Amino acid sequence: MITNKIRAIFNPELYHGLGKQKSFFEGWYYKIISKDKKKSFAIIPGIAMDKEGKKQSFIQILDGQKLSAKYLKFDVDLFRANSKKLEIIIDSNKFEYNKIHLENPEIKGDIAFNKQIPWPNSWYSPGIMGPFTFVPFMECYHGILSMDHQIQGELEIFGERIDFSGGRGYMEKDWGRSFP
Numbered sequence: 001m002i003t004n005k006i007r008a009i010f011n012p013e014l015y016h017g018l019g020k021q022k023s024f025f026e027g028w029y030y031k032i033i034s035k036d037k038k039k040s041f042a043i044i045p046g047i048a049m050d051k052e053g054k055k056q057s058f059i060q061i062l063d064g065q066k067l068s069a070k071y072l073k074f075d076v077d078l079f080r081a082n083s084k085k086l087e088i089i090i091d092s093n094k095f096e097y098n099k100i101h102l103e104n105p106e107i108k109g110d111i112a113f114n115k116q117i118p119w120p121n122s123w124y125s126p127g128i129m130g131p132f133t134f135v136p137f138m139e140c141y142h143g144i145l146s147m148d149h150q151i152q153g154e155l156e157i158f159g160e161r162i163d164f165s166g167g168r169g170y171m172e173k174d175w176g177r178s179f180p
Helices: 002-010 130-134
Strands: 024-033 040-049 055-063 068-074 079-081 087-090 093-096 099-103 107-114 140-157 160-163 168-176
Touching: 024 140, 055 087
Parallel strands: none
Antiparallel strands: 024 040, 024 168, 040 055, 055 068, 079 087, 087 093, 093 099, 099 107, 107 140, 140 160, 140 168
16 A cells, blocks of 8 residues: 555656545546547546445536536446556546547547646656645646647547547646645
8 A cells, every 4th residue: 555655656657545534535637629629528537435425426528618527426336446556437438548438428539648747746846846746735736747738539528529639638646635
């Protein structure tokens, strides 16, 4: 467990909730924009635990043009995270550093990412938070996973098929006990 915690400090994309039972959240933010810039969405898979220990996993879909949001709630038992690489599975949905597979009535399909531009990390400043990464009592931590990348593939979102090939993307994540 200590090894996983140390690995997670230097790899903000990894799941930080191992062993957490309450007052914790974690979410990965995937922003996707179509090539013509007429469609933009954020897809946020995550997990939340309240102060009583009630847990849920979720996928949130934000539509940048319609300024709308849809929250898909899942039983926490359908959430799985790989401790060695970015791989989050919620039911039949899979989120990785270089691709997403979605299988829901509201959103389905596959998109892939390439030519990611990660935030530069060093041993003394592992991520965007710099030395604050090492402060154990922060309410919220933040990581930038890719400042920009290319997208290939298409998704069907709320019944509309959208080709994201040639589009751009961005990835970040937040975790902690309280979202600011």
